Amino acid sequence: MATNYETFEYDVLVIGAGGAGLRAAIEASAAGVKVGLICKSLLGKAHTVMAEGGMAAAMGNVDDRDNWRVHFADTMRGGQYVNNWRMAELHAKEAPERVHELEAWGAVFDRTKDGKILQRNFGGHRYPRLAHVGDRTGLELIRTLQDHGIHQGIAVHMEHTVVTLLKDGDRVVGALGYDRERGRFKIFKAGAVVMATGGIGRAFKITSNSWEYTGDGQSLAYDAGAELMDMEFVQFHPTGMIWPPSVMGLLVTEAVRGEGGVLRNKDGKRFMFDDIPDNYKPQTATDPEEGWRYTQGDKNAKRPPELLTRDHVARCINREVKAGRGSPHGGVFLDIAWIKEKLPNAAEHIKRKLPSMYHQFKQLADLDITQEPMEIGPTTHYIMGGIRVNGDSQMSNVPGLFAAGEAAAGLHGANRLGGNSLSDLIVFGKRAGEFAAKFAKEHGAGRINEAQVEEAARRALEPFDRGAKAGGNAEGPYQVQHDLQEMMQSLVGIVRREDEMARALDGIGKLSQRAGQVAVFGHREYNPGWHTALDLKNLLTVSEAITRSAIERKESRGGHFREDFPNKDAADGKVNVVVRKNSDGTMNVRRETIPDLPAELKQVIEEMK
Amino acid sequence: MKTVTFRIWRGDAGGGKFTDYTTDVSEGMVVLDVVHKIQATQANDLACRWNCKAGKCGSCSAEINGIPRLMCMTRMNTLPTDQPVTLEPMRAFPNIRDLTTDVSWNFRVKTKIKKFNPRKPDAPDGTWRMQQADVDRVQEFRKCIECFLCQDVCHVLRDHHKHDEFIGPRFLVYTAALEMHPLDTEDRLPELKQAQGIGFCNITKCCTKVCPENITITDNAIIPLKERVVDDFYDPLGWLWKKLRPKV
Numbered sequence: 069m070a071t072n073y074e075t076f077e078y079d080v081l082v083i084g085a086g087g088a089g090l091r092a093a094i095e096a097s098a099a100g101v102k103v104g105l106i107c108k109s110l111l112g113k114a115h116t117v118m119a120e121g122g123m124a125a126a127m128g129n130v131d132d133r134d135n136w137r138v139h140f141a142d143t144m145r146g147g148q149y150v151n152n153w154r155m156a157e158l159h160a161k162e163a164p165e166r167v168h169e170l171e172a173w174g175a176v177f178d179r180t181k182d183g184k185i186l187q188r189n190f191g192g193h194r195y196p197r198l199a200h201v202g203d204r205t206g207l208e209l210i211r212t213l214q215d216h217g218i219h220q221g222i223a224v225h226m227e228h229t230v231v232t233l234l235k236d237g238d239r240v241v242g243a244l245g246y247d248r249e250r251g252r253f254k255i256f257k258a259g260a261v262v263m264a265t266g267g268i269g270r271a272f273k274i275t276s277n278s279w280e281y282t283g284d285g286q287s288l289a290y291d292a293g294a295e296l297m298d299m300e301f302v303q304f305h306p307t308g309m310i311w312p313p314s315v316m317g318l319l320v321t322e323a324v325r326g327e328g329g330v331l332r333n334k335d336g337k338r339f340m341f342d343d344i345p346d347n348y349k350p351q352t353a354t355d356p357e358e359g360w361r362y363t364q365g366d367k368n369a370k371r372p373p374e375l376l377t378r379d380h381v382a383r384c385i386n387r388e389v390k391a392g393r394g395s396p397h398g399g400v401f402l403d404i405a406w407i408k409e410k411l412p413n414a415a416e417h418i419k420r421k422l423p424s425m426y427h428q429f430k431q432l433a434d435l436d437i438t439q440e441p442m443e444i445g446p447t448t449h450y451i452m453g454g455i456r457v458n459g460d461s462q463m464s465n466v467p468g469l470f471a472a473g474e475a476a477a478g479l480h481g482a483n484r485l486g487g488n489s490l491s492d493l494i495v496f497g498k499r500a501g502e503f504a505a506k507f508a509k510e511h512g513a514g515r516i517n518e519a520q521v522e523e524a525a526r527r528a529l530e531p532f533d534r535g536a537k538a539g540g541n542a543e544g545p546y547q548v549q550h551d552l553q554e555m556m557q558s559l560v561g562i563v564r565r566e567d568e569m570a571r572a573l574d575g576i577g578k579l580s581q582r583a584g585q586v587a588v589f590g591h592r593e594y595n596p597g598w599h600t601a602l603d604l605k606n607l608l609t610v611s612e613a614i615t616r617s618a619i620e621r622k623e624s625r626g627g628h629f630r631e632d633f634p635n636k637d638a639a640d641g642k643v644n645v646v647v648r649k650n651s652d653g654t655m656n657v658r659r660e661t662i663p664d665l666p667a668e669l670k671q672v673i674e675e676m677k
Numbered sequence: 678m679k680t681v682t683f684r685i686w687r688g689d690a691g692g693g694k695f696t697d698y699t700t701d702v703s704e705g706m707v708v709l710d711v712v713h714k715i716q717a718t719q720a721n722d723l724a725c726r727w728n729c730k731a732g733k734c735g736s737c738s739a740e741i742n743g744i745p746r747l748m749c750m751t752r753m754n755t756l757p758t759d760q761p762v763t764l765e766p767m768r769a770f771p772n773i774r775d776l777t778t779d780v781s782w783n784f785r786v787k788t789k790i791k792k793f794n795p796r797k798p799d800a801p802d803g804t805w806r807m808q809q810a811d812v813d814r815v816q817e818f819r820k821c822i823e824c825f826l827c828q829d830v831c832h833v834l835r836d837h838h839k840h841d842e843f844i845g846p847r848f849l850v851y852t853a854a855l856e857m858h859p860l861d862t863e864d865r866l867p868e869l870k871q872a873q874g875i876g877f878c879n880i881t882k883c884c885t886k887v888c889p890e891n892i893t894i895t896d897n898a899i900i901p902l903k904e905r906v907v908d909d910f911y912d913p914l915g916w917l918w919k920k921l922r923p924k925v
Binding site: 109117171173174182184215216224280314315427544545591 | 689703705706707710716717721722724725727728729730731732733734735736750752773774775777779780781784787788792793798803807808809815816820822855858861
């Protein structure tokens with residue numbers, strides 16, 4: 069029976085230890101409850117560490133015209149108005165306090181001349197808004213939370229992966245996981261569970277995400293009865309490295325453009341001036357000179373078109389490449405070296421402002437970004453969709469199950485603005501921790517269903533049984549993962565069409581069958597083949613959710629671009645696409661009308677147009 | 678395209694041996710790419726840690742041809758390929774399996790260092806003021822990605838196994854970042870001198886050499902901390918002054 073698995077009992081179990089998970093754990097433990105924190109890797113290695121540009125918070129340190137209203141309007145405009153407006157409102161209002169709190173916990177942000185936290189320009193943000201530390205802001209965030217959190221009495225389970233959420237009736241009451249080191253199953257009982265597992269990038273071939281981002285949180289929550297929302301909105305970051313092949317997809321921060329970097333095609337043309345969407349025209353520079361002045365802090369200048377939203381920039385790059393105007397390796401050029409025409413000591417300036425970009429290109433591509441342009445192309449970066457939550461409490465439709473950060477849906481709508489992710493983590497990580505602790509206090513522990521535990525453990529070990537039977541002839545998990553990534557990239561990528569997505573659905577069905585037959589060899593101790601086999605199910609679930617949602621949305625909006633429906637549709641603009649699991653295991657897709665904005669917020673949006 | 682042989686440590690805490698894998702290497706590949714290729718095609722169960730693949734998370738630390746490095750930042754064209762490339766786990770920590778090691782000691786050490794303790798806010802709105810020039814030094818230390826390569830190369834830990842008496846370069850850098858933080862009010866010098874064993878460091882600078890973030894560990898962090906400890910505990914004039922100065 070299940071009783072011989074090691075069992076841990078917590079009030080709040082947080083799954084995922086990036087910015088959102090750590091912030092949730094800190095808040096829950098501060099509320100006086102017992103907290104367990106599960107991380108798939110070692111503590112402090114989560115994807116938050118990769119975030120470069122900064123965290124958006126309308127502190128107004130650099131431009132005092134900034135305030136929460138502008139930030140709210142920018143976020144809604146960037147998200148093309150399908151955001152959960154309550155989350156956008158809370159985010160804009162609470163981000164400054166969350167950033168100041170980090171400083172109280174030891175974070176060391178770059179400074180303004182008068183000693184305040186410095187803020188930089190970023191795509192889609194009207195004023196300089198991103199608190200940052202060079203181009204390693206994510207590291208600063210995660211390390212600050214980690215170093216604060218380790219003194220809070222949080223029990224950290226490093227290198228553990230959850231295979232299923234455990235339920236007592238409707239309610240989530242814990243999780244079953246395994247440790248990588250020994251492959252032993254462990255039961256985590258909890259009054260409330262916070263999903264902070266991040267994204268789904270590994271469903272695609274070209275991605276900035278690491279091996280961990282296999283949609284675990286979305287998939288586990290879905291299996292537990294939670295609704296997923298906005299899954300069609302995947303962000304393809306416009307600037308990923310494309311050469312050499314081994315670094316394809318690796319992120320090149322938007323801060324390069326924020327500091328004056330420009331995009332050019334192979335003819336040397338700054339193509340971004342060719343296509344500026346109407347709703348951004350009033351706030352976009354009319355010529356390169358004005359764009360340059362904006363990046364250098366001229367408050368009267370408007371931003372260069374390179375700093376339009378990520379979805380738009382990615383599509384423009386795609387268009388240049390398809391039209392045969394791309395760079396030698398199938399991307400375009402991102403040039404920061406040109407600023408030497410404008411600044412004395414430009415090389416030093418670039419190294420100081422973008423140290424890790426300088427480092428990354430020098431070491432991985434043998435290229436000096438202070439002298440030569442970079443070759444870049446779009447890379448799968450982020451999913452705006454995820455677990456559908458209440459905007460205030462972050463609880464899903466499943467009692468006791470909360471979500472925060474990338475795993476949750478709502479804040480970003482159809483497209484996330486750069487810099488709004490790190491602030492998302494701390495604003496909603498805090499809220500999820502707070503409300504999860506409250507829920508746990510009010511409801512206490514639930515009952516663990518041993519049959520559910522046994523069944524999940526048995527299924528998790530099936531790949532070994534098949535390996536033992538097949539004796540080396542069966543398919544391993546890597547080929548299935550690879551084929552899924554290839555397929556999603558080509559059929560459900562930046563540009564989508566109904567017929568291609570129908571083929572993708574068909575492909576997902578076939579891949580699911582193969583995934584159900586993969587075999588694993590060796591033993592359970594630190595066996596990456598086994599881990600990949602278990603992750604496959606999650607990848608397939610989120611891939612299906614993305615594809616079905618993308619078919620449902622018959623328009624183009626934000627990160628979702630349909631070649632067969634290239635324009636926005638007013639009716640589709642009033643709904644979110646929601647999926648949940650039917651009782652027969654199939655995926656239910658439905659449209660959910662977005663609640664009306666309160667008059668006050670409507671007015672804010674009007675004022676900021 | 679070139680053919681290369683990788684001689685990889687396969688084993689666990691109980692022991693193991695080097696196994697040769699031969700594979701093709703193409704332009705731009707790093708050591709971690711080769712490991713992934715071997716993992717996907719020849720040894721599905723080859724254990725290694727990695728995350729960001731961009732030198733930002735510090736997970737894929739290993740010893741490549743005997744030198745502690747990040748696998749993701751070591752390009753194949755910087756290694757001689759006419760002989761096998763040896764790849765083994767960090768040797769200052771117990772082996773878990775293949776290229777992974779039990780680095781949990783580092784996480785335990787960190788919890789023993791007194792946490793950041795800021796002075797009262799400078800402004801009525803609860804915020805502080807700091808000049809960039811005053812935080813540059815601390816920002817250098819905070820670049821640390823906790824790859825623990827400096828711990829791996831440090832002979833006090835690696836050869837003399839002083840894990841119970843010495844916190845190692847990583848946590849001297851960590852302590853330096855706290856001690857030199859303009860807002861911090863804590864005093865960590867007594868522990869540095871005693872339980873944390875700063876005296877064991879004899880500034881051979883091996884840690885500085887392997888740091889993938891190019892933090893000047895020895896010169897900027899450890900030596901200034903040593904000087905502070907000396908000033909506090911071994912300077913006779915300083916001692917006298919502290920005894921005699923009027924208490925405030």
